[in-house]
Amino acid sequence: MDQIKRYVKEKLNLEPTGHDYYHAERVAKLAQKIYMDESDKIDDSSLKVIIASSFLHDTIDDKIEKNQNIEKIKKDITSILQDDFTTEEILSIFDIIENMSYSKNLDKKQELSLEGQIVQDADRLDALGAIGIARAFAFGGKKNNLIHDPNIPPQLNITAKDYKYKNGTTINHFYEKLFKLDNLMNTKTGKKLAYERTQYMKHFLDKFFNEWDVKY
Numbered sequence: 254m255d256q257i258k259r260y261v262k263e264k265l266n267l268e269p270t271g272h273d274y275y276h277a278e279r280v281a282k283l284a285q286k287i288y289m290d291e292s293d294k295i296d297d298s299s300l301k302v303i304i305a306s307s308f309l310h311d312t313i314d315d316k317i318e319k320n321q322n323i324e325k326i327k328k329d330i331t332s333i334l335q336d337d338f339t340t341e342e343i344l345s346i347f348d349i350i351e352n353m354s355y356s357k358n359l360d361k362k363q364e365l366s367l368e369g370q371i372v373q374d375a376d377r378l379d380a381l382g383a384i385g386i387a388r389a390f391a392f393g394g395k396k397n398n399l400i401h402d403p404n405i406p407p408q409l410n411i412t413a414k415d416y417k418y419k420n421g422t423t424i425n426h427f428y429e430k431l432f433k434l435d436n437l438m439n440t441k442t443g444k445k446l447a448y449e450r451t452q453y454m455k456h457f458l459d460k461f462f463n464e465w466d467v468k469y
């Protein structure tokens with residue numbers, strides 16, 4: 254696992270949109286917690302696949318880097334995994350990291366393994382709560398989006414194409430995506446944590462709009 258961590262650290266070290274190494278590390282911790290909470294019996298192979306997929310999940314994604322050489326990245330990852338993972342485990346890791354993203358699931362929901370569902374829940378949880386708020390504004394700033402514009406209404410039914418290319422505001426992103434996540438969670442633990450984190454964000458927005466309107 255050390256080699257995987259080193260690879261992710263190198264690749265995502267200065268990633269400025271909230272998909273940095275520490276995001277990957279939090280996803281791994283959250284995914285492990287969900288797996289422990291949900292299972293009666295811990296399977297070492299499943300746990301290994303969950304942790305490796307969590308660390309690697311943002312290394313193949315064109316939101317991090319445009320026009321990446323996907324085949325080269327897959328080859329690099331495979332050679333790192335080969336020492337500690339079976340061929341079957343490597344295939345399940347790729348199946349997870351290539352199919353779990355929000356945009357991949359917008360037009361058609363992908364079928365994920367249980368391990369994949371857990372990593373997807375963990376990734377979605379890191380888009381929620383205090384960390385989620387911080388990440389959303391970091392992402393919006395990097396993309397030159399406005400914080401908020403009362404004249405731009407949120408687009409609630411967004412397709413995968415529009416999701417990638419439109420320039421909305423960060424506050425709208427809360428309604429367009431983040432507040433939908435708690436209904437999309439796969440696991441019981443994920444749902445519970447997503448609900449709590451979403452409540453916190455709604456509380457943040459109440460304060461935000463009060464301050465915006467200077468209501469005291």
Ligand code: ADP
Pocket residue numbers: 271316353354355356376377379380381385388389390392393398421422423426431
């Ligand atoms: P995924 O959730 O599958 O990784 P995303 O590209 O949506 O796919 O990345 C997730 C993170 O990026 C979230 O924390 C989310 O808030 C942030 N993000 C994505 N799009 C926007 C946006 N338009 N404005 C603000 N934050 C965004």
Ligand code: NI
Pocket residue numbers: 272276310311376
């Ligand atoms: Ni992620």
